[in-house]
Amino acid sequence: MELQDLENSVLFNLQQSELVNFGSTPNYASATNPAISKAALDFQINRAYMRVYSDLSDCEIALAYFSILSVANSSDYPLPPGGSFPNIYNPSQPLPVIDLSAFPNVQRISRILYNPVGQPWTQGMEGGIRLVSWRQFMGVSAFGYMRPFTYNIIPDYCTVTPNRKILSFFPGTASAGDTITVEYVPYLTAGTSWPPLANPTDVPRLPDAADDMITLWATALCWPKLREMQAQDVYMAKYFAEMERVRDMLGPRSRGDTFRIRDNELGLAESYPIGGALALP
Secondary structure, three states, X not given: OOHHHHHHHHHHHOOOOOOOOOOOOOOOOOOOOOOOOHHHHXXXXXXXXXXXXXXXXXXXXXXXXXXEEOOOOEEXXXXXXXXXXXXXXXXXXXXXXXEOOOOOOEEEEEEEEEEOOOOOOOEEEOEOOOEOOXXXXXXXXXXXXXXXXXXXXXXXXXXXXXXXXXXXXXXXXXXXXXXXXXXEEEOOOXXXXXXXXXXXXXXXXXXXXXXXXXXXXXXXXXXXXXXXXXXXXXXXXXXXXXXXXXXXXXXXXXXXXXXXXXXXXXXXXXXXXOOHHHHOO
């Protein structure tokens, strides 16, 4: 649905019949002192849009990505918006200055793809195997002690720092010119390709199945303006029920999707592109 459709749907739920105009923009031009202004309505719709992104982030149904080139003997790289800022997690190594302001901010990293310069293959950093938590990353790097001295052609591990501003590798990248691609769930960020909804024909970058979630949560956010707190609770409950339905439908991406228990050391050994476990240092 377009923004104007979401506006009409929310107004319909709020029983603002004088504003509803399905198929076009709501009738704000002829309204006198409406209970919900258009600015307030659009603000709450965008809050709901971001809420749906967050609640469905692990389903990975709408992903942004960017690519950067590695720097020789570097362990850390900025995440959007990039720029220049202190590397508080590895002070002995300044961050490369990379302008990533054209890309939306990071909410949740899905996967990292690492293509060494001159090689035809790409190493995927599998979640739980190579793409790990900050706590596990600190464990394998001797709580950061080994990071300034350890570099390799292919990093064994990567993580996102707790402030979600830095992508860290261990060992660090030994070569310059390797292609690092980051695929992630974004935050809505003005001035990027993932902005909040603004124009009447703007369309959320989510599957159609998630449109009702936006409508329900935006309706719940608007009810307090009409002093209907009980109605807000009803629509919040409707939202969570709809979320379960959408997650069940959109979570599995193919018939091959399964949940399995896998030893992380075995996964690391099997993930080496040449020689499998024999390639381990």
